[in-house]
Structures are given as structure tokens and as C-alpha cells.
Amino acid sequence: MNEITPASIGLSREDLPNSYIGRSVPRPNVPKLVQGRATYTDDVVLPRMLHAAFLRSPHAHARILSIETAAALATPGVVRVFTGRDIAEVCDPWVAVLDHLKGMKSAPQHPLPLERATWQGEPVVAVVAESRAAAEDGVAALRVEWEPLPAQTDMETALAPGAVVIHPELGDNLVFTRTATAGDVEAAFAAAHKVVEATFVTARHTGVTLEPRSIIADYNRADGTLTVHQSTQAPHMMQGVFAKHLRLRESDVRVICKDVGGSFGIKVHVYPDEVAVAAMARIMGRPVKFVADRFESFTSDIHARDHRIKARIAVDAQGKILGFDVDDLTGIGPYSVYPRTSAIEGNQVVNLCGGPYDFVNYRCTTTVVLQNKAPTCQYRAVGHPIATAVTEGLVDMAAEALGMDPIAFRRINLIRDDAYPRTSPSGMRFEGLSHHASLDKLLEMVPVEKIRADQAAQRARGVYRGLGFASFIELTNPSPFMYGIGGARISAQDGATVRMDPDGSITIASGVTEQGQGTEAILAQIAAHGVGVPVERVKVITGDTQNTPYGGGTWACRGAGIGGEAALQSALALRAQILEVAGAMLQAKPETLDVVMGEVVDRASGTPRLSLAELGRIVYFRGDTLPRDLPRELVQTRHFITKEYPFAFTNGIQACWAEVDVETGMVKVLEHWCVEDCGRVINPLLVDEQVRGGIVQGLGGALYEHCVYDAEGNLLTTTLADYLVPMSAEMPDIHVGHVETPTRESLLGAKGAGEAGTAGAPAALMNAINDALRPLGARVTEQPFTPARILKALGRI
Amino acid sequence: MIPITLTVNGERVTRHVEPRRHLIDFLRLDLGLTGSHAGCEHGVCGACTVRVDGEIVRGCLVLAASLDGAEVTTIEGLSDSGEVADLQAEFVARNAAQCGFCTPGMVMTAADILRHHPQASRAEIREHLSGNYCRCTGYQAIVDAVEATLAQRRQEAGR
Amino acid sequence: MKWPAIGYIRARSLDDLWEAQRTHGAAAQVLAGGQTLLATLAFRLSEPGVLVDITRIPELRGVSLAGGALRIGALTRHAELARDPLVARHAPLFAAAAPHIAHPAIRNRGTIGGSLAYADPAAELPACAVALDATLHLLSARGERRVKAEGFFTGLLSTLLEPGEIIAAVEVAPASPAQRTAILEVARRSGDYAMAGIAAALELDATGRVAAPRLAFFGVGDRPVLANRANVALAGRVLDAQAIAAAAEALGDDLDPPADLHGPPEMKRHLARVLLRRALTQFLPAKEMAA
Incomplete structure (x- = not known):
């Protein structure tokens, strides 16, 4: 399908009235959202539906001695109780490893454990009842006898002698380690003019999707089919998972995903409680609903970013970066999470450190260890905010050590915009990035001189403000090199089917999914653009494995770049087909015709010749009047996969202007800027708010968010009043700018945009805080940057 | 079971409810009004914001049984009344909703600003919306939408 | 979590309330606005037998x-x-x-x-x-x-x-013309419970002399803490920078804050001092504030 080139479709289409690509088209599905008329999974009610609730382990590590269910079964409304053994009869365990992550290991995981619970919050027993309240009554009536076991919670000691080996059959708690090296690190650091080092800590986060994880599984004994309504990012992947582990044929499983209330990576993983729900529906032959409540979300949604990074940078006297040397340690909980695995985040740190810069010598090791805390896995901008904080933190410290302005230092070291294609010291291949153009654009937006003047004036008054920058790269549009080559049935390709119905309306079905980021809007835009119809004539189908082409769903910023390209190519194919039919009807050569705003027109003059509704009427109802052998399939499917590059990297730079109250340690973000290059911008309105939302999530992580455990592995932040996420009062106005370096891998040229904000914001804020604190000789590198940490850094407490 | 008769979106409804039923489950499960969402069920996230007797409340912190004689307005009723059609249009135009799960509660709170604080500044809008979590948008488009609606209404009122 | 099974009684008068208490004894839990009680029910940490709704009792309004x-x-x-x-x-x-x-x-x-x-x-x-x-x-x-x-x-x-x-x-008692009050707090986010807070009330006479100082702190103990030593340090003095410093110094002995998720006791003590200074500075005549 790549034979379609921009030239073959005529770039002049950009100027046509139905040229939607690049336009701020409002999302067609927002009216239902603002009127409360969407359909989230919990809004779905099925006949004879039951509700599940789980007894979760109160211990970080404990042996299950006995489970007494009689009182639970006697509770009004309770229908059935399931233990791990009950579920295991119909459901096989999984082991989350990837073949291409050499040496990786993890233990088999059942939906409900058979012998031991290994984190506080692990689902252990399920109660199914006529209502959720009754199911919880039943859970309260369960009696489980536990033998508490020593818990391994500190990742620093996970590999030390005397550590509690969480899965004895694995031999130790090491899940994965990898070191990337390039050049001669020892020599470079030995010869350096300056070496600066620091230890960074990124806090354990969780996604806090406002809609909790939700699932309804319904097994029909008559035809042996399992229908799952699920709030998920990856319906096709989940179809395969349910089929494989419940011993069903993949074609007998249908996953339906209507509106999703936020995902951010949280809803792309296999959760044991959700698989248990499917297993219980399989056993009971009736629908079972489970919606996590907020407390169990905190203990059972994946966590992320629990890293400690020791890192150093070497620079020469002219300010050129000679090398980075990074040692990353991360604790991932007791199991690697299926099927993406929990080694990817650390692996990303190895891939991404130093990413925006031109340097030669690199060494980065990640060590991924088990611990008795909630499992961690991929969460928005996987590894990026960690690598960016390390890189940009070191860059600012190096600039300071050299007495250089941080912008000037970046100017010297950012990879030149004409230096592509290029391979990074960690082995990442960059097709084309725009660090300098992005910096230029940022400097047009950020009034640096005015800010510096204000900063000086405020300091004289005892008010401490700082300006921080963070360049970043972001990995998007993944190929099978991310998961597929490791053996995971996670599709990197995606498909789209575009069809025209008798009234001339267009329907597009896509394997990518809508999580609120605007997938359906851009698919409609692209289809409208590609076929040549008003966007309001396009309907979009996503989130149904039975009615969409096979695809990977939403992850790693692939919706626009992969799904969008499949949509464009199928839409162009449909347009070509329409023109062939129109040509036959109008006695004209197809290439002399065009489709504009739902009408077939004369390409040269623009004169309307035939409406699509009329063409549809003829094709669908009077096909007898068309030439006998004329192809008339007004439906086209195309699939797209990237082939040249394993990933399409994007880049950008952020700036943060913040004030630190040095008496209270409180940080106020005053203003924030981001320039990002996601290639072709399909809809600036959506991209801008994606970037802003990502920035706010990044700022939240840097300022507030932290899953706090005590030494015994008890989670202390179990409510929304304890795990703090950003609210509107504290968040700044955010300015977003774009540089466009389209990927040449696709006609559309789009790369991902959803994670850039999160990737760079924590680093920009950290650098702003440290810029503010610099006159006082204080520095913070441990997130979140709480008042206590800032006051401690200032020596005030 | 407690008998209650109340007005929901202008319609009188009579039901017998379990005392343990909070207002949001009553709306969602007993009346099928699924526009109000249970995001945390402990009074923090604001996704369940509805109006009771003219004032916004957390639906998850109100017993349905306590509402005999009350007047409840949900996002569905607010939408049908046309009271905030301009605000909703601004939400659409500015993409002030992503996943939409917070949006009904956000619109209810924003409507409260329109009613009670017609002169609200941008900072006051941000402050009033605090307590309604949005995990997707970054809030700016929402604040913009409220600010624009206020400005438009002030202009129309000739103030 | 869903609330546990509970009963509900709507009291329309004080007599209704006393009647409900007689009938249900310790199982009866008074329900007013419910903004804390009902949130705790969602944790299933308490299981009151009966909620007695007092919001319709006129005498309490x-x-x-x-x-x-x-x-x-x-x-x-x-x-x-x-x-x-x-x-x-x-x-x-x-x-x-x-x-x-x-x-x-x-x-x-x-x-x-x-x-x-x-x-x-x-x-x-x-x-x-x-x-x-x-x-x-x-x-x-x-x-x-x-x-x-x-x-x-x-x-x-x-x-x-x-x-x-x-x-x-x-x-x-209704505020006198001499009364000055202020409430300040440090909270992670707007609307959050305070990491530390001060509610301050005192009287200033025409010469700027402090009478009846009552500095009460919240978020720094197991209950609201009336800072007696700080109050003593202020009483009868002309409110100025030295008086404020003396009160801040004395405050150290008034507080014994616990650690919490936000930080250690010394952070709360420090924040309380900062808030004391800021609150009292608000009461200074304008020219001294500028200084």
C-alpha cells in the first residue's frame, strides 16, 4: 500500500474544503460526554448479571493456611465463592517474560494465588453476589487464616545475602538486568574537565484513571462464546489472553470496549482479578461484573516509576558532553506483569538516557528486582520521565559546574537538526528530530530575559523563582521490536476498514481504541479527508474485536501514527474505488474526477457531477445498470506497520517557571511551556490538550504523587485524600508549540503525541526548583518535591 | 427500606431504598441515570457531583434515604433544560473533555460558577473547580471554557 | 466500598432524636452533613447500626x-x-x-x-x-x-x-472593634487538610498593645492546640517584630507534633512558626509590614 505517495494523491488536497488533516476539528464524541450520555463499562447492565468483590491480602507476604467460606455463602445475596483452586480448574497461569530481554525471569501467576499472597492487595478470594454491596458483605464474612511471612520491600536489599527470595524456584529476586555501553566510559570520565554526579529518586506512581478498572464477562454455554465488556486499551490483545488462559478458541472470545474513562497505560495489562471474573463467568454461565473501587485500585492497579538512579556526566572545558554513566535500580513487585512485562521501564531508562544529546561514551545499567509491593508496569511515558529527569538534571548541574547558561549548554550539546538519520549510543535509531528548531521555537515563546529580570528582582525581595528546561525524546509508533519479537501476542500493526453506505455516509472501523485522547475524532478526520466527505458524514467503530480489523489498540503513542495511517490508506483506496465506479457511471476517466465534500466533481473545474448518495443508490440498488465486470466494493481495508525504524522517535523541550516558598517548602508552578515535534499534527486542538494533560500528570508526579509503603509492605496511601493528584487550582497555564518533522515511513507522517508532556515535565520542574534554590545552595533530586524535602534541602528542618 | 418521594430532573419519583444506598447508586441503579459517575465513592474526586435543592453536592456522600422531598438535578436534567448549552458548546469547541468520566461532575460544578459567581476570575474558576479531578486534560481547556462562557454571558447581559 | 448495611431514622424534632437514641442505644449514630461520617462508611471501618438524620431538627439551625x-x-x-x-x-x-x-x-x-x-x-x-x-x-x-x-x-x-x-x-462573643483575627494554613493542595495551620485572635488597642491573644494551631497535634506560651509571650506587649519573634520562639514549647505522611515533627513545628509570624505580621500597622 506504500505505493500511494503524496504526489499520487496530489498535495493540493490540503487546500480543499474537506482537508481535515491539520485542522482543529472538535471531537464528534464530546457532546455525549458533556451531557452524561456516554457508555462506560459500569453503565452496561446485562440480564442475570452478578457482581464480584475480592478479599485482598492484608499482608505483603503471607501463606494462606485456610479459607473459611460458610459464613460468606450464608450472607444474603451471595451466590458463590471462588478460591484460587476453583479458578485454576478452568484457567491456566501465565509467566510474564519476553524472549528478547535476555535472561529475564518471572514466576507463574494465577488469577487468585494457590498458596501465598505476595503483595498487600493481591486478590485472594472472590465472592459473587446479586449486588456489589452484597458481594462486599460476603467478603467481610470470609475468614482466611494467614501465616505472615517476612516481606522483601526494599529494592536496595533485594539481591543482598539474606534477602527474602519471593519465588524460591527462581533462585533470587533478579528479574532482569541489562547494560548498554558505547565508547570508553572510564577513559572519558578520567580525562574529563568536570564530572558531576547525583542520585535521583522517582517515586512509585499509579495512574488513577478516574474510571476504575471495569469488566463484565458473560459466557454463553449454548454457543461456547465468552463476551467481555471491558474498559481496556487493547481489546484484541485481551481477546487472545482470555482465549489462551481460559482454554477457548480466540474466535469464541469477543471483547467489547465502549467509552473508557482514562487509561494512561493502566488498562493495557492483564489483571488477575479481571481474569478471575472471566473464569467465574465461564464457570457460572452468566454475566459477572467487577468494577474496582478506589481503594482496591490503589493496591491492585499497576504502579510504576519506583526507581533509584545513580548517575554522572562528564564534560570537557568547552562544555561538550563526553559521556553519561548511569546505574538504575527498580523494584517491580512480586511478579512481572503479563504480557508486556515489568522489565520494559528499566529497559527504557537504558534506551533513553542522554537521548537528546550528541555524545559518544555511554554506560547505563538497569537492575530490575522483585519486592513484596504492588506490581509495576508500563504507565504513561514509560521510563521517559525517569530518563529525562536524570539526563536533564545532570545537564543543568554540568552547566552550573562550568558556569554556563543552561540554554547555551544545550545549544552546544543537542544533536544537530541536520545530523539524521542517526543512531544513539544506546542503539536507538532516529529518523529525524528537531531539537534546535524546537529550542528556537521555545525561546520565541518563553520571555527568558523578562523572566531573568523578574527572578533577580524577586530574589532581592526574598522571593525565590526559577526557570527550568528539559529537552526530551519520546518513543512512539512501535514496531514488533517492542513486544512481538519477544513472543508476546501484542500487535504492532493495525488495520482500518472504510466503507461507504447507500446514503453516501462513511463508516470506519479501526483496531485502535478511544480512551479520550481523540482517536475517533482523528480517524473521522482522516477518513473524511481521504475519501472526500464532510467529517460529520463519518461514523467510527472502535473497541469491538468482532467488528474491527485486528490491531494493537492504544499504547506507546501509536493510535495516530499506526492506526491513522491505516485509516488514510483505506480511505484513499475507497476513494479510488468510488472514482472508478463514478467514472463508469459518468463515462469519464477516474483520474479526471475527484471527491469533494461528498460529491464527485470534475477534478479540473470542480464542477459537481454526482453525489455520493446517488452513486450509492446506483451501486446498492441498481447494480444492474453498471457494467457487468465493474468492481463496486465500496469497502476497503488496509493494514499498516512500520518497517524501516523500530520506533518513530519524537522530541521536544519544555520550560517551567516556578516559585518556591523557602519558608514553607511549597512550590507554585507559575507557567509552563512545551514545544514538541510529533511529526504531522492531525488535530492541533487534541494534541495541545494531550500535551497539557501529560504535563499536568508529570507535574503531579513531581510534586504530589507517591505510593508510600511502610517497611513491612503496607500501602499507606490508599485513598484519594492520601495519594494526591493535581487539581485545577495549583496547575499553571501551559503554552504549547509545535515543530513538525513528519516521519517518512507513512503517508500521514504522524508520530505519537500523548506522552511528551509527561516525559519532560518533572525534569523541567526539578530544574526550575533547583534554579530557584541555587542562591541558597540547596538542591533536590528526589521526587516528589515535597515541602519536607525542600525544607530539608534548605537546612530549615 | 425507606420510602422516598422526590423530584429528579423535574419528574416526581417514588421509590423504596435501602438506607445504605447513596445518591449516586440510587440515580444509576434505581433510575438508570448513568451520567453521574462513581469515581472514588469517598467524597474526593467530584465525578458524582449533582445538584440537590439548588446546590452542588457529592452524590456519594448523600444518603438517598435522606432525600424525601428533595429536588435533584443531574447532568441529564441540566443538559435537557438547556441551562448550560452555551457552556457545553464551549467544552466541545475547546476539547475540554477527554475521557469524559469527570465531565458531568465538572459541568455541574462549572454551572455552579455560572449561577453564583458570574464575575469569577480565572483564578477563582480554578479554585472553584478544585475538588473535581480531571486526570486527562490538564484543566486548562476546562477553565478556558468556563471563562469564555462567563464572558459571553456578561456581554449578553450588558455588564 | 459500598456502605455496610445500616438503618436510617429521620428525626424531625429533638424528641424524635431522643426517642431514636432510647430505642437504639449505642447503635444510633447522629448524621448531620455526613461529609466525614459517610466517607468513613465507605472504608467500612465503622458499622453504625442506625443513622439518625438530624438535619431537619429546627432547633439546630x-x-x-x-x-x-x-x-x-x-x-x-x-x-x-x-x-x-x-x-x-x-x-x-x-x-x-x-x-x-x-x-x-x-x-x-x-x-x-x-x-x-x-x-x-x-x-x-x-x-x-x-x-x-x-x-x-x-x-x-x-x-x-x-x-x-x-x-x-x-x-x-x-x-x-x-x-x-x-x-x-x-x-x-461578637468581635470587638479591637479584635484582629486571621486563619492561615499550609496545605499541599487547595482544600486539603492542613499540614499546619493557625487560627489567630487577639485584640490590639490604640497603642498597638496586644490583649487576649489566642493563637490556636491545627494539624500539629492530636487536637487543636492553644499556644499558651506564645500567647503569654504576646500578652500586654506592643505588637512588633520583637514581640512576634518572642512568640515564635515560645511556640516551640507549645507544640509536640506527630509525624505524618507529609513530613516529620520538626517540619510541622517549623511551619507553625512560619504561620505564626505571617499571621501576626498581618496585624502590624502597614508601615511596619512594609519594613
Whole structure:
């Protein structure tokens, strides 16, 4: 399908009235959202539906001695109780490893454990009842006898002698380690003019999707089919998972995903409680609903970013970066999470450190260890905010050590915009990035001189403000090199089917999914653009494995770049087909015709010749009047996969202007800027708010968010009043700018945009805080940057 | 079971409810009004914001049984009344909703600003919306939408 | 989580309430605004047998000025505190405190009686009541008694309230022209419980001399803490930088804060000092503030 080139479709289409690509088209599905008329999974009610609730382990590590269910079964409304053994009869365990992550290991995981619970919050027993309240009554009536076991919670000691080996059959708690090296690190650091080092800590986060994880599984004994309504990012992947582990044929499983209330990576993983729900529906032959409540979300949604990074940078006297040397340690909980695995985040740190810069010598090791805390896995901008904080933190410290302005230092070291294609010291291949153009654009937006003047004036008054920058790269549009080559049935390709119905309306079905980021809007835009119809004539189908082409769903910023390209190519194919039919009807050569705003027109003059509704009427109802052998399939499917590059990297730079109250340690973000290059911008309105939302999530992580455990592995932040996420009062106005370096891998040229904000914001804020604190000789590198940490850094407490 | 008769979106409804039923489950499960969402069920996230007797409340912190004689307005009723059609249009135009799960509660709170604080500044809008979590948008488009609606209404009122 | 199975009684009068208490004894739990109680039910940490809804009892409502005192009915909601003209004039500290409490939707339901009865040490209104030397009217089937706010709070989430007793009203002396009050707090986010807070009330005479200083702190102990030593350090002195420094110094012995998720005790002590300085600085004449 790549034979379609921009030239073959005529770039002049950009100027046509139905040229939607690049336009701020409002999302067609927002009216239902603002009127409360969407359909989230919990809004779905099925006949004879039951509700599940789980007894979760109160211990970080404990042996299950006995489970007494009689009182639970006697509770009004309770229908059935399931233990791990009950579920295991119909459901096989999984082991989350990837073949291409050499040496990786993890233990088999059942939906409900058979012998031991290994984190506080692990689902252990399920109660199914006529209502959720009754199911919880039943859970309260369960009696489980536990033998508490020593818990391994500190990742620093996970590999030390005397550590509690969480899965004895694995031999130790090491899940994965990898070191990337390039050049001669020892020599470079030995010869350096300056070496600066620091230890960074990124806090354990969780996604806090406002809609909790939700699932309804319904097994029909008559035809042996399992229908799952699920709030998920990856319906096709989940179809395969349910089929494989419940011993069903993949074609007998249908996953339906209507509106999703936020995902951010949280809803792309296999959760044991959700698989248990499917297993219980399989056993009971009736629908079972489970919606996590907020407390169990905190203990059972994946966590992320629990890293400690020791890192150093070497620079020469002219300010050129000679090398980075990074040692990353991360604790991932007791199991690697299926099927993406929990080694990817650390692996990303190895891939991404130093990413925006031109340097030669690199060494980065990640060590991924088990611990008795909630499992961690991929969460928005996987590894990026960690690598960016390390890189940009070191860059600012190096600039300071050299007495250089941080912008000037970046100017010297950012990879030149004409230096592509290029391979990074960690082995990442960059097709084309725009660090300098992005910096230029940022400097047009950020009034640096005015800010510096204000900063000086405020300091004289005892008010401490700082300006921080963070360049970043972001990995998007993944190929099978991310998961597929490791053996995971996670599709990197995606498909789209575009069809025209008798009234001339267009329907597009896509394997990518809508999580609120605007997938359906851009698919409609692209289809409208590609076929040549008003966007309001396009309907979009996503989130149904039975009615969409096979695809990977939403992850790693692939919706626009992969799904969008499949949509464009199928839409162009449909347009070509329409023109062939129109040509036959109008006695004209197809290439002399065009489709504009739902009408077939004369390409040269623009004169309307035939409406699509009329063409549809003829094709669908009077096909007898068309030439006998004329192809008339007004439906086209195309699939797209990237082939040249394993990933399409994007880049950008952020700036943060913040004030630190040095008496209270409180940080106020005053203003924030981001320039990002996601290639072709399909809809600036959506991209801008994606970037802003990502920035706010990044700022939240840097300022507030932290899953706090005590030494015994008890989670202390179990409510929304304890795990703090950003609210509107504290968040700044955010300015977003774009540089466009389209990927040449696709006609559309789009790369991902959803994670850039999160990737760079924590680093920009950290650098702003440290810029503010610099006159006082204080520095913070441990997130979140709480008042206590800032006051401690200032020596005030 | 407690008998209650109340007005929901202008319609009188009579039901017998379990005392343990909070207002949001009553709306969602007993009346099928699924526009109000249970995001945390402990009074923090604001996704369940509805109006009771003219004032916004957390639906998850109100017993349905306590509402005999009350007047409840949900996002569905607010939408049908046309009271905030301009605000909703601004939400659409500015993409002030992503996943939409917070949006009904956000619109209810924003409507409260329109009613009670017609002169609200941008900072006051941000402050009033605090307590309604949005995990997707970054809030700016929402604040913009409220600010624009206020400005438009002030202009129309000739103030 | 879903609330546990509970009963519900709607009391329309005090007699209804006493009747419900007689019938259900300790299982009866008074429900006012419910903004704390119902949230705790969602944790299933407590399982009250019966909730007795007191929100329709007329005697517990209303704000009035009578007998030389401002009486704030226990059912007065935070939003009402913020906008009531009598409160604004005679107890402006309560009006200033209200916007700090959670968020608009919570303030539309939560009541002053509920806040005082729950006695969260990080809550604003208990500290304001202490700072204003409020008198609480406690009511039960046995009759009414009056206690000073200062002694009402007996520990973490605990008060002098006896079984069957409710707060009927909060009474304060109307603010004199010499009175100065302020409430300041440090909270991670707008509406969050304070990491540390101060509710300050004092009188300044024409010469700037301090009388009747009552600095009450919240979020720094197991209950609202009246800073006696700091108050002593201020009393009778002309309020100036030295007096403020002396009060801040003395404050160290007034507080014994616990650690919490936000930080160690020394952080709370430090923040309390900062807030003390900031609150008192607000009371300085304008030219001294500028200095």
C-alpha cells in the first residue's frame, strides 16, 4: 500500500474544503460526554448479571493456611465463592517474560494465588453476589487464616545475602538486568574537565484513571462464546489472553470496549482479578461484573516509576558532553506483569538516557528486582520521565559546574537538526528530530530575559523563582521490536476498514481504541479527508474485536501514527474505488474526477457531477445498470506497520517557571511551556490538550504523587485524600508549540503525541526548583518535591 | 427500606431504598441515570457531583434515604433544560473533555460558577473547580471554557 | 466500598432524636452533613447500626445574635458560614475559615457541628472555635450543658461529648472593634487538610498593645492546640517584630507534633512558626509590614 505517495494523491488536497488533516476539528464524541450520555463499562447492565468483590491480602507476604467460606455463602445475596483452586480448574497461569530481554525471569501467576499472597492487595478470594454491596458483605464474612511471612520491600536489599527470595524456584529476586555501553566510559570520565554526579529518586506512581478498572464477562454455554465488556486499551490483545488462559478458541472470545474513562497505560495489562471474573463467568454461565473501587485500585492497579538512579556526566572545558554513566535500580513487585512485562521501564531508562544529546561514551545499567509491593508496569511515558529527569538534571548541574547558561549548554550539546538519520549510543535509531528548531521555537515563546529580570528582582525581595528546561525524546509508533519479537501476542500493526453506505455516509472501523485522547475524532478526520466527505458524514467503530480489523489498540503513542495511517490508506483506496465506479457511471476517466465534500466533481473545474448518495443508490440498488465486470466494493481495508525504524522517535523541550516558598517548602508552578515535534499534527486542538494533560500528570508526579509503603509492605496511601493528584487550582497555564518533522515511513507522517508532556515535565520542574534554590545552595533530586524535602534541602528542618 | 418521594430532573419519583444506598447508586441503579459517575465513592474526586435543592453536592456522600422531598438535578436534567448549552458548546469547541468520566461532575460544578459567581476570575474558576479531578486534560481547556462562557454571558447581559 | 448495611431514622424534632437514641442505644449514630461520617462508611471501618438524620431538627439551625452573643446553630453549613452576614460581622474568623474547608460541594453539606464533633486535629473550625474562645452548647435527653471549646477537644478524634449528646450550637462573643483575627494554613493542595495551620485572635488597642491573644494551631497535634506560651509571650506587649519573634520562639514549647505522611515533627513545628509570624505580621500597622 506504500505505493500511494503524496504526489499520487496530489498535495493540493490540503487546500480543499474537506482537508481535515491539520485542522482543529472538535471531537464528534464530546457532546455525549458533556451531557452524561456516554457508555462506560459500569453503565452496561446485562440480564442475570452478578457482581464480584475480592478479599485482598492484608499482608505483603503471607501463606494462606485456610479459607473459611460458610459464613460468606450464608450472607444474603451471595451466590458463590471462588478460591484460587476453583479458578485454576478452568484457567491456566501465565509467566510474564519476553524472549528478547535476555535472561529475564518471572514466576507463574494465577488469577487468585494457590498458596501465598505476595503483595498487600493481591486478590485472594472472590465472592459473587446479586449486588456489589452484597458481594462486599460476603467478603467481610470470609475468614482466611494467614501465616505472615517476612516481606522483601526494599529494592536496595533485594539481591543482598539474606534477602527474602519471593519465588524460591527462581533462585533470587533478579528479574532482569541489562547494560548498554558505547565508547570508553572510564577513559572519558578520567580525562574529563568536570564530572558531576547525583542520585535521583522517582517515586512509585499509579495512574488513577478516574474510571476504575471495569469488566463484565458473560459466557454463553449454548454457543461456547465468552463476551467481555471491558474498559481496556487493547481489546484484541485481551481477546487472545482470555482465549489462551481460559482454554477457548480466540474466535469464541469477543471483547467489547465502549467509552473508557482514562487509561494512561493502566488498562493495557492483564489483571488477575479481571481474569478471575472471566473464569467465574465461564464457570457460572452468566454475566459477572467487577468494577474496582478506589481503594482496591490503589493496591491492585499497576504502579510504576519506583526507581533509584545513580548517575554522572562528564564534560570537557568547552562544555561538550563526553559521556553519561548511569546505574538504575527498580523494584517491580512480586511478579512481572503479563504480557508486556515489568522489565520494559528499566529497559527504557537504558534506551533513553542522554537521548537528546550528541555524545559518544555511554554506560547505563538497569537492575530490575522483585519486592513484596504492588506490581509495576508500563504507565504513561514509560521510563521517559525517569530518563529525562536524570539526563536533564545532570545537564543543568554540568552547566552550573562550568558556569554556563543552561540554554547555551544545550545549544552546544543537542544533536544537530541536520545530523539524521542517526543512531544513539544506546542503539536507538532516529529518523529525524528537531531539537534546535524546537529550542528556537521555545525561546520565541518563553520571555527568558523578562523572566531573568523578574527572578533577580524577586530574589532581592526574598522571593525565590526559577526557570527550568528539559529537552526530551519520546518513543512512539512501535514496531514488533517492542513486544512481538519477544513472543508476546501484542500487535504492532493495525488495520482500518472504510466503507461507504447507500446514503453516501462513511463508516470506519479501526483496531485502535478511544480512551479520550481523540482517536475517533482523528480517524473521522482522516477518513473524511481521504475519501472526500464532510467529517460529520463519518461514523467510527472502535473497541469491538468482532467488528474491527485486528490491531494493537492504544499504547506507546501509536493510535495516530499506526492506526491513522491505516485509516488514510483505506480511505484513499475507497476513494479510488468510488472514482472508478463514478467514472463508469459518468463515462469519464477516474483520474479526471475527484471527491469533494461528498460529491464527485470534475477534478479540473470542480464542477459537481454526482453525489455520493446517488452513486450509492446506483451501486446498492441498481447494480444492474453498471457494467457487468465493474468492481463496486465500496469497502476497503488496509493494514499498516512500520518497517524501516523500530520506533518513530519524537522530541521536544519544555520550560517551567516556578516559585518556591523557602519558608514553607511549597512550590507554585507559575507557567509552563512545551514545544514538541510529533511529526504531522492531525488535530492541533487534541494534541495541545494531550500535551497539557501529560504535563499536568508529570507535574503531579513531581510534586504530589507517591505510593508510600511502610517497611513491612503496607500501602499507606490508599485513598484519594492520601495519594494526591493535581487539581485545577495549583496547575499553571501551559503554552504549547509545535515543530513538525513528519516521519517518512507513512503517508500521514504522524508520530505519537500523548506522552511528551509527561516525559519532560518533572525534569523541567526539578530544574526550575533547583534554579530557584541555587542562591541558597540547596538542591533536590528526589521526587516528589515535597515541602519536607525542600525544607530539608534548605537546612530549615 | 425507606420510602422516598422526590423530584429528579423535574419528574416526581417514588421509590423504596435501602438506607445504605447513596445518591449516586440510587440515580444509576434505581433510575438508570448513568451520567453521574462513581469515581472514588469517598467524597474526593467530584465525578458524582449533582445538584440537590439548588446546590452542588457529592452524590456519594448523600444518603438517598435522606432525600424525601428533595429536588435533584443531574447532568441529564441540566443538559435537557438547556441551562448550560452555551457552556457545553464551549467544552466541545475547546476539547475540554477527554475521557469524559469527570465531565458531568465538572459541568455541574462549572454551572455552579455560572449561577453564583458570574464575575469569577480565572483564578477563582480554578479554585472553584478544585475538588473535581480531571486526570486527562490538564484543566486548562476546562477553565478556558468556563471563562469564555462567563464572558459571553456578561456581554449578553450588558455588564 | 459500598456502605455496610445500616438503618436510617429521620428525626424531625429533638424528641424524635431522643426517642431514636432510647430505642437504639449505642447503635444510633447522629448524621448531620455526613461529609466525614459517610466517607468513613465507605472504608467500612465503622458499622453504625442506625443513622439518625438530624438535619431537619429546627432547633439546630440558624445564626442569630441574642443576649450579647452570636449563636451559630450546629447545622450551619460551611457555605453558610462563608456568606452569612452575622457571621461576617461578628465572627469573621469563621467566615474566613470556611473557604479553606475542602471544596464547594463539600461546603454545601458539611456542618460546623459535625466538624467540631468529629474533631479532626487538622480541621479548621475546631481551631477557630478555640481561638475565639467559643462556648459549645451540648444537648442530650438529660438537658443542656455549656463547655468551652478549649476543653472540648480531648484527643485524637475525641471530645467531651457523651453518648447521646450532640452539639446544638456554637456561641461566641461578637468581635470587638479591637479584635484582629486571621486563619492561615499550609496545605499541599487547595482544600486539603492542613499540614499546619493557625487560627489567630487577639485584640490590639490604640497603642498597638496586644490583649487576649489566642493563637490556636491545627494539624500539629492530636487536637487543636492553644499556644499558651506564645500567647503569654504576646500578652500586654506592643505588637512588633520583637514581640512576634518572642512568640515564635515560645511556640516551640507549645507544640509536640506527630509525624505524618507529609513530613516529620520538626517540619510541622517549623511551619507553625512560619504561620505564626505571617499571621501576626498581618496585624502590624502597614508601615511596619512594609519594613
